[in-house]
Amino acid sequence: MDKEKDNIIMIGAGLTGLAFCNLLKNTNLNISLVDMQPKSFYKKIDNNRYIVLSNTSKIIFDSLGLWSKINTHCTKVKNIHISKKNIFGSTIVKSKDENLDSLGYQISIKELIKILYENIEKEKNIKFIHEAKVMNVKQSNGVKVKYIKNSIEKIITSDAVIFSTGSSEDIISEIFLDKVQKDYQQNAITCELVSDIYNSETAFERFTNKGIIGLIPRKENSWTLIYSTNKEETELINKLEETGLKNYFQDLMGKKCGNIKNIKNIKTYPLKMKYYKNCAKDNMCLLGDAAHTLHPIAAQSFNLSLRDCTQLTEIIKKSNLKNKDNFSAIFKDYYEKREREVNRLLKFTDYLASLIHGKGFFRNNLLGVSFLIMDMNKSLRVNVIRYLLGVNFSHSLISNLKE
Numbered sequence: 453m454d455k456e457k458d459n460i461i462m463i464g465a466g467l468t469g470l471a472f473c474n475l476l477k478n479t480n481l482n483i484s485l486v487d488m489q490p491k492s493f494y495k496k497i498d499n500n501r502y503i504v505l506s507n508t509s510k511i512i513f514d515s516l517g518l519w520s521k522i523n524t525h526c527t528k529v530k531n532i533h534i535s536k537k538n539i540f541g542s543t544i545v546k547s548k549d550e551n552l553d554s555l556g557y558q559i560s561i562k563e564l565i566k567i568l569y570e571n572i573e574k575e576k577n578i579k580f581i582h583e584a585k586v587m588n589v590k591q592s593n594g595v596k597v598k599y600i601k602n603s604i605e606k607i608i609t610s611d612a613v614i615f616s617t618g619s620s621e622d623i624i625s626e627i628f629l630d631k632v633q634k635d636y637q638q639n640a641i642t643c644e645l646v647s648d649i650y651n652s653e654t655a656f657e658r659f660t661n662k663g664i665i666g667l668i669p670r671k672e673n674s675w676t677l678i679y680s681t682n683k684e685e686t687e688l689i690n691k692l693e694e695t696g697l698k699n700y701f702q703d704l705m706g707k708k709c710g711n712i713k714n715i716k717n718i719k720t721y722p723l724k725m726k727y728y729k730n731c732a733k734d735n736m737c738l739l740g741d742a743a744h745t746l747h748p749i750a751a752q753s754f755n756l757s758l759r760d761c762t763q764l765t766e767i768i769k770k771s772n773l774k775n776k777d778n779f780s781a782i783f784k785d786y787y788e789k790r791e792r793e794v795n796r797l798l799k800f801t802d803y804l805a806s807l808i809h810g811k812g813f814f815r816n817n818l819l820g821v822s823f824l825i826m827d828m829n830k831s832l833r834v835n836v837i838r839y840l841l842g843v844n845f846s847h848s849l850i851s852n853l854k855e
């Protein structure tokens with residue numbers, strides 16, 4: 453291998469870029485991890501968002517020896533109570549139906565990023581290039597990456613490049629052309645809700661006429677609230693003062709989370725589904741939200757990306773990297789192995805998001821009946837859990853890790 457060159461340049465050190473590099477820690481591959489964020493970002497992250505990790509993610513982090521650290525910051529979701537406001541019928545999905553310790557583990561992005569960063573910060577085979585904005589990527593005897601750092605332009609080269617640049621399309625739109633995009637004309641409103649119920653292990657998913665509200669317990673009496681709703685409702689919510697906000701969400705949730713005492717850190721994210729039909733092109737590849745951005749209804753985007761990272765790094769570790777051209781074959785193999793699962797999850801999430809938003813007799817009754825059937829039918833309920841947890845997927849990948 454050419455010693456002057458990196459093997460891989462990874463553009464984007466968010467959750468995906470960091471997870472990928474953790475999976476290739478202690479290998480003989482040289483990786484440069486480029487991000488426009490400064491080093492201080494990873495120590496004091498200004499991000500109040502939480503995500504739910506699935507059981508497959510737990511297994512992957514466990515295989516890296518990181519789960520015990522991550523777990524200290526997690527709250528368990530043992531049950532999910534699903535209902536629709538003002539209609540009859542609800543169901544409860546329980547971890548014990550799957551003989552699982554928990555249906556999911558909620559953690560703040562801030563803590564997860566910090567743990568993933570610190571685990572590779574001083575790693576010999578991984579070089580961080582902070583405060584560097586990549587301007588373009590060109591094929592030329594490998595790949596040339598041009599970035600700007602401190603107003604100075606630099607070029608670095610590698611055998612392959614991976615884009616884990618999130619949902620921004622700036623530098624990939626000229627390279628990857630076959631994009632599928634759907635604007636749900638909705639936003640996700642997220643905030644922290646404080647109530648008078650402590651240490652709940654039950655999350656609530658509630659369908660309203662204007663969207664879907666998810667309430668996931670954090671530590672003590674704090675909860676993550678995610679409300680996916682249309683643009684008009686978003687505007688209305690964003691105009692509400694503190695008391696108005698409390699009343700608004702109390703009315704939607706009833707007393708499921710007790711009496712709401714406080715609402716903090718309200719943020720709005722536009723909801724889109726976006727993915728590329730082929731995320732591998734020669735010696736270039738897309739990973740994470742850069743490859744597929746999903747509606748957060750099933751809390752799956754990062755969990756899916758982590759399984760993608762695991763698959764790709766498994767193939768890389770098993771391959772013969774003496775020949776630099778091998779990356780094209782590696783990325784092609786990776787894409788073929790992941791295509792089916794990614795498409796299934798994209799369809800499942802899109803189906804849920806499109807079907808369930810909105811009102812009307814048919815939808816309300818269909819939902820009510822579905823909840824009743826699910827409540828009575830254990831095997832159906834278990835299948836829903838499997839989808840939510842990703843255990844229907846990546847079976848061989850995950851069992852390899854367990855061994």
Ligand SMILES: Cc1cc2nc3c(=O)[nH]c(=O)nc-3n(C[C@H](O)[C@H](O)[C@H](O)COP(=O)(O)OP(=O)(O)OC[C@H]3O[C@@H](n4cnc5c(N)ncnc54)[C@H](O)[C@@H]3O)c2cc1C
Pocket residue numbers: 463464465466467468469486487488489502503504505584585586587616617618619620622623640642678721739740741742748751752753754755756757
């Ligand atoms: C409301 C909401 C709730 C969610 N809940 C869940 C959940 O419960 N479970 C779950 O699994 N997922 C969830 N997700 C999705 C999850 O948050 C994302 O999948 C994940 O954060 C994406 O990580 P990423 O590293 O791919 O992208 P990002 O976090 O966007 O990171 C991209 C990085 O690339 C860098 N970058 C971009 N362009 C350049 C450039 N030109 N040069 C240099 N650097 C660049 C950026 O600085 C950034 O650091 C949720 C998403 C939302 C919006």
